[in-house]
Amino acid sequence: MKENLTPNSTLLKNTPVKPEYFLDGFIKVTGPVKIDKPGNYRISRDILQNGKIFPLFINCSDVTLDGSGHTISGVILGEARPRFQTGLFIHNRNRIISNITIKNLQFRDLDTGMLIGLSRDILVENCSFIGNFIGLSNYQSKNITIQGSLLTGNDAGIVELRAVNSKLQGNILN
Secondary structure: OHHHOOOOOOOOOOOOOOOOEOOOOOEEEOOOEEEOOOEEEEEOOOEEOOOOOOOEEEOOOOEEEEEEEEEEEOOOOOOOOOOOOEEEEEOOOOOOEEEEEEEEEEEEOOOEEEEEEOEEEEEEEOOEEEOOOEEEEEEOOEEEEEEOOEEEOOOEEEEEEOOEOOEEEOOEEO
């Protein structure tokens, strides 16, 4: 492309990138992302040691995120890393968000695997939280269900602060 440019050529900057889709209509997630539009999302590869404070951030309602068995991992201890690195943050400071499903995702070597705040009607299904400081943290949220998940090797498996109506079903915690 450089060969075709002239001194009068204009390069388009900040051109919106159209999302890629799987054949079944899910939006493809290939790396760190802020999900701010309702929809069905699927992770297509591991997101490893990327140095972001929140590799995945959901701040809107009506989202399904299928991890497809992939891993979100933090920076290994001893390496330069952001403070309070959280694999997935579900929160919106301006309004309560709801109707979110997170499934088939693994969180490893993070300060907090998943942090849910000021939200309601959240389902966490078939996820693994392994070797984090806190596996899953839930603050001021309502109707959070964690089912069929594995929480192991974390300093604290689940931490809740002023949460209402949380449910644990068929999980392994150790």
